[in-house]
Amino acid sequence: MKNLLEIKNIVANFNNLGENFVMGNRNVIKIFKLNNNTTINIKSFKKPNLINKIVYRYFRKSKGRRSFEHASKLIKMQIGTPQPIAYFEKFDFIGLKESYYACEHLENVFEFREIVQNEAFINREEIIRQFIQFTFQMHQIGVEFLDHSPGNTLIRDNNNGNYTFYLVDLNRMKFHETIDFHTRMKNLSKITHKKDMIAMMSNEYAKLSSENEVFVFETLWKLTSEFQFRFYRKKRIKKKLKFWKK
Known part of the structure; x- marks a missing residue:
């Protein structure tokens, strides 16, 4: 995807960019307008605790990855969901540090x-x-x-x-x-x-x-x-x- 590098840069600076859409205790969703005028939203999932950092690295897929894979499967099955774009994961020496899911932002819903x-x-x-x-x-x-x-x-x-x-x-x-x-x-x-x-x-x-x-x-x-x-x-x-x- 042509915009993938742009989206990667957004994720790298997630806290300082974008318009807040949902600010929850666990997760944050922000809206971004890309250079090609496409509007997307990116969900940043709550940072996992020490045990889950290890679990999400070695034993279970991250929430960002699961969201992307489930959305892709729903699209193939013709079940409505915003068009999936990508997922991103950040790791440290212990395990998963952060995960994100990017998808189409729906208007008029x-x-x-x-x-x-x-x-x-x-x-x-x-x-x-x-x-x-x-x-x-x-x-x-x-x-x-x-x-x-x-x-x-x-x-x-x-x-x-x-x-x-x-x-x-x-x-x-x-x-x-x-x-x-x-x-x-x-x-x-x-x-x-x-x-x-x-x-x-x-x-x-x-x-x-x-x-x-x-x-x-x-x-x-x-x-x-x-x-x-x-x-x-x-x-x-x-x-x-x-x-x-x-």
Whole structure:
């Protein structure tokens, strides 16, 4: 790729260049405009601790590399994701020091999270149903997106009643020959806690899969409730730990 040297130079000076897009506790995403006017974003993953530095050098691929390889595989499988460009790794004498993932930056998109939060969102039900069609297609070809949460799907309105969906944050994925029903429902259990949405999702998934709608709903609602319980229990524990550290 002609721009690869330019992108390498950006990564080498990542902290001093670019426009902040996402500033998290663990990861940072910045936007960059290349000399050819292409806009990309580069994700810098949290620096690994001492053990993970060794793990990511000798036993497991880095998050940057996994993101790139998973995105490349999704593109071949015709599952939407921003076009992957490259990954970069920096090592020291112990192991992996830093890893980065560069991809196309998508314009005119919104997060599925907005559908969850805004019950008055235009065409909300149609978007939910098309999202389930997208997820069902993904399941049918054996893709299990382990971070299938509302912030990790971007949506583009094609202005013709159809929507295009793009997966992001790709370092945790599994690829199977087939995916069983329970795993499919568990994969959807992080999307929303709202019962009306789960009813819509279950109705659409049942139509696509020929499963009994009541069975789909009861299974998804149970798994969602279990996920919500674990999620808030974990938050309570973290809050208590922070209190005792003060």
